[in-house]
Amino acid sequence: MLKVNNISFGYHRDYWIFDEISLELKPGEVLGLYGSSGIGKTTFAKVVAGYLKADKGSIVVDGKTPLQKGRNPVQLIGQHPEKTINPRWLMKQVLKESGDFSAEFLQELGISQEWMQRYPSQLSGGELQRFCLARALVPETRYLIADEMTTMLDAITKAQIWETVLQLVEQHQLGMLVISHELSLLEKTCDRILDFQELSGGSSAF
Amino acid sequence: MTEAISKYWPLKRSGKRNRRKRALVFSGIAVALFLLLIASGFLIGQEGLRVNFDGAFSAPSLAHPFGTDWLGRDMFIRTVKGLALSFWVGLLAAFISAVIALLLSLLLLVNKTLDSLVTGLIDLFLAVPHIVSLILISFMLGGGLYGVVIAVALTHWPRLARLLRAEIMQIKNTEYIAVSRNLGKSWFWIAKHHILPHLIPQLAIGFILMFPHAILHEASITFLGFGLSSEQPAIGIILSEAMGYLSSGMWWLAVFPGLMLLLMVAVFDNLGRNLRKVFDPLKGQKQ
Ligand SMILES: Nc1ncnc2c1ncn2[C@@H]1O[C@H](COP(=O)(O)OP(=O)(O)OP(=O)(O)O)[C@@H](O)[C@H]1O
Ligand SMILES: [Mg+2]
Numbered sequence: 001m002l003k004v005n006n007i008s009f010g011y012h013r014d015y016w017i018f019d020e021i022s023l024e025l026k027p028g029e030v031l032g033l034y035g036s037s038g039i040g041k042t043t044f045a046k047v048v049a050g051y052l053k054a055d056k057g058s059i060v061v062d063g064k065t066p067l068q069k070g071r072n073p074v075q076l077i078g079q080h081p082e083k084t085i086n087p088r089w090l091m092k093q094v095l096k097e098s099g100d101f102s103a104e105f106l107q108e109l110g111i112s113q114e115w116m117q118r119y120p121s122q123l124s125g126g127e128l129q130r131f132c133l134a135r136a137l138v139p140e141t142r143y144l145i146a147d148e149m150t151t152m153l154d155a156i157t158k159a160q161i162w163e164t165v166l167q168l169v170e171q172h173q174l175g176m177l178v179i180s181h182e183l184s185l186l187e188k189t190c191d192r193i194l195d196f197q198e199l200s201g202g203s204s205a206f
Numbered sequence: 207m208t209e210a211i212s213k214y215w216p217l218k219r220s221g222k223r224n225r226r227k228r229a230l231v232f233s234g235i236a237v238a239l240f241l242l243l244i245a246s247g248f249l250i251g252q253e254g255l256r257v258n259f260d261g262a263f264s265a266p267s268l269a270h271p272f273g274t275d276w277l278g279r280d281m282f283i284r285t286v287k288g289l290a291l292s293f294w295v296g297l298l299a300a301f302i303s304a305v306i307a308l309l310l311s312l313l314l315l316v317n318k319t320l321d322s323l324v325t326g327l328i329d330l331f332l333a334v335p336h337i338v339s340l341i342l343i344s345f346m347l348g349g350g351l352y353g354v355v356i357a358v359a360l361t362h363w364p365r366l367a368r369l370l371r372a373e374i375m376q377i378k379n380t381e382y383i384a385v386s387r388n389l390g391k392s393w394f395w396i397a398k399h400h401i402l403p404h405l406i407p408q409l410a411i412g413f414i415l416m417f418p419h420a421i422l423h424e425a426s427i428t429f430l431g432f433g434l435s436s437e438q439p440a441i442g443i444i445l446s447e448a449m450g451y452l453s454s455g456m457w458w459l460a461v462f463p464g465l466m467l468l469l470m471v472a473v474f475d476n477l478g479r480n481l482r483k484v485f486d487p488l489k490g491q492k493q
Binding site for chain 1: 391
């Protein structure tokens with residue numbers, strides 16, 4: 001169980017982006033988080049995944065607070081894949097950083113072998129996103145946060161990727177938090193949908 | 207029409223790049239010639255340095271292009287040997303200095319307290335005039351080769367460290383480092399795989415630019431008597447000896463060694479600047 005207990009975060013001391021948010025995510029559950037643009041969804045995702053430290057509250061994963069050391073069981077697939085990849089690395093180095101992946105697995109995610117010898121600047125956003133997905137999907141990962149994961153993709157690729165991801169989530173009993181401002185996508189993919197605005201008590205600022 | 211434009215644009219841009227590349231090649235050749243001169247400084251035997259009172263104080267001639275000193279020693283050979291010594295002292299000091307700069311700037315990754323300590327140290331060293339801290343450190347260490355190398359090494363790192371620190375700070379805050387942390391990588395791993403490869407051009411150019419400074423500062427503290435000892439064939443020693451003879455019209459004793467020292471400094475400085483222009487590490491990104 002991924003438990004988020006009353007977390008608050010602000011980029012500046014006098015202004016919370018969100019205040020006292022709590023939620024629970026069970027293994028095998030796909031939970032949707034809906035909110036309009038600029039409301040703080042990405043920031044929330046980064047805090048839960050440990051990229052940013054919450055100013056108040058705690059995050060408990062399967063009974064433990066994730067440590068700074070070691071692999072985090074909560075992995076984030078971000079909105080801007082190009083930012084999450086070292087621009088000086090070949091794609092095969094990018095994957096290697098996370099581990100070794102079988103050719104079948106990569107094929108399932110639609111990653112072509114010839115992309116391995118390219119730099120991130122030589123791939124499209126959607127292609128990069130598949131690499132981000134691949135390197136997050138290792139056995140140690142228990143919870144996956146997908147922040148606008150497929151916003152930049154066309155309908156067909158989008159459907160393909162979601163099918164693969166949902167299948168993997170089911171198979172490994174991962175807990176998944178899907179963040180989007182597209183209600184229709186959330187309705188198609190999620191078991192339960194929360195409204196970010198309501199979660200943070202109707203107002204994100206004071 | 208569009209074809210003409212697409213052909214014209216790259217040409218214009220590559221023209222500028224080519225000019226920079228050519229400048230780099232020229233400064234590379236100049237440095238290579240200088241290195242050859244320095245290497246020959248080691249190969250030349252001691253014959254030219256034999257004491258010969260009959261030939262003392264002869265003005266520059268074909269036999270002695272730089273003249274001879276009061277013991278009749280050939281000034282050209284003394285100068286070349288002096289340059290060779292300066293070269294090694296400068297190289298060693300600049301290398302140690304670059305390593306110090308790198309290690310201290312990487313402390314940024316370890317923790318905040320250490321980093322603010324480093325920042326304070328950088329500000330402190332930059333606030334004190336170079337030559338003062340140089341003389342102080344060299345004097346405390348008792349001068350000599352050891353004192354000079356340590357003194358020059360300890361005083362030249364702050365500017366490079368500040369540059370590297372800013373660069374590391376920028377990389378540290380990128381999202382791919384956050385991802386790397388989340389994948390369980392240690393700061394040591396991140397420094398080695400993400401940060402160091404990024405820093406290498408800066409580090410190399412910083413080192414080459416530091417090198418002429420180191421040479422000049424070594425020569426100046428030696429000249430002032432706080433550096434290498436007077437038995438050593440250093441340029442600083444040659445120059446300070448020559449001071450005594452300038453009033454009696456022995457201009458060649460100081461002019462040629464001084465000019466050669468400046469030339470060596472200029473040649474290496476030029477190489478560093480041209481390298482920086484070509485690689486442009488401040489804006490250098492893979493397009
Ligand atoms: N690094 C930062 N420093 C300061 N403010 C920031 C920073 N990043 C984001 N913000 C601000 O925080 C607020 C929330 O941003 P966030 O990216 O979390 O929104 P979002 O809900 O993900 O929006 P979108 O749906 O457009 O992705 C915005 O007002 C934004 O301007
Ligand atoms: Mg967002």
